[in-house]
Amino acid sequence: MTLPTVFITRPIPASLDALSAVATVEVWTERQPPPVEVLREKMAIADGLLCLLTDRIDRALLQASPQLKVISQMAVGYDNIDIAAATERGIPVGHTPGVLTNATADFTWALLMAAARRVVEGDRFTRAGLWQTWEPDLLLGPEVSGATLGIVGLGRIGQAVARRAIGFNMRVLYCGQHPSAAAPAVNADFVSFETLLQTADFVSLHVPLTPETYHLIDDRAFSQMKPSAILVNTARGGVVDQAALFRALSQGQIAAAAIDVTDPEPLPMDSPLLTLDNLIITPHLGSASQQTRTKMAQMAIANLIAGLQGSPLPHCVNPEVYHACP
Numbered sequence: 001m002t003l004p005t006v007f008i009t010r011p012i013p014a015s016l017d018a019l020s021a022v023a024t025v026e027v028w029t030e031r032q033p034p035p036v037e038v039l040r041e042k043m044a045i046a047d048g049l050l051c052l053l054t055d056r057i058d059r060a061l062l063q064a065s066p067q068l069k070v071i072s073q074m075a076v077g078y079d080n081i082d083i084a085a086a087t088e089r090g091i092p093v094g095h096t097p098g099v100l101t102n103a104t105a106d107f108t109w110a111l112l113m114a115a116a117r118r119v120v121e122g123d124r125f126t127r128a129g130l131w132q133t134w135e136p137d138l139l140l141g142p143e144v145s146g147a148t149l150g151i152v153g154l155g156r157i158g159q160a161v162a163r164r165a166i167g168f169n170m171r172v173l174y175c176g177q178h179p180s181a182a183a184p185a186v187n188a189d190f191v192s193f194e195t196l197l198q199t200a201d202f203v204s205l206h207v208p209l210t211p212e213t214y215h216l217i218d219d220r221a222f223s224q225m226k227p228s229a230i231l232v233n234t235a236r237g238g239v240v241d242q243a244a245l246f247r248a249l250s251q252g253q254i255a256a257a258a259i260d261v262t263d264p265e266p267l268p269m270d271s272p273l274l275t276l277d278n279l280i281i282t283p284h285l286g287s288a289s290q291q292t293r294t295k296m297a298q299m300a301i302a303n304l305i306a307g308l309q310g311s312p313l314p315h316c317v318n319p320e321v322y323h324a325c326p
């Protein structure tokens, strides 16, 4: 019997043994993602695709993939995949929710603390040989304990960020399309987007990138934030209008920001954002703990195998492709 063919767009940190037992597996081993023409060539003969958020899986590619039975993305977000087009073709799309919640919430806090307490500036200052003595007013930042945290989107990761704020004795506000049943457990109060922007000392973004959230944080949003506010983005770069972010940070509309995601990724080296001292930028590391990345890879493999075998994916983005999928 001929085994199904699978293309994996990058080496992933989990054993491929179980997959290799049921499929012929090809892994793209270059550091850069496969170019679109390679993706097209591989997907033209693939039964299964395991991809990353750096791979753009659009309608044209899907139309050129006659055998494709399953797409498994090693990420919780899936804005790089045309889900509607996959659904139309009856292709289930898997993702990796839950396992990266704590790692991403931890990293959000790492950025929040680093921006508030000027950790990266302090490191640069020290390495530049500028540390001459203890100074009463050197690199002061706002107090985190007792401050107000505004969470935009109280999903799994937003809740985990809010839960951590309890230890810092913070007031937590959140906004979203409607109040969340999970809010009381994490001590978070529902407010409008405007109230959150006007009140929060720290604004942390936890919404997926959709047409509705694209450039949610724009000039108007920045104009409503406190001049002392700090913005943290571990969601998706497109949620923030980067030109507006540059204006807000350089004109003192907000105090600082820390972003783990940009649009595009990687951020081009001529981006004006790179000239700002009051901005921390990291290369999309939210889920980057060893344990979490392994769990994500294992989950992506489990989704892929289920799809190849015609079973419902354990974590399916578009369950409407099955009648019986929960």
Ligand code: GLV
Binding pocket: 053, 074, 075, 076, 077, 078, 100, 235, 286, 287
């Ligand atoms: C990372 O950004 C993810 O969506 O998993």
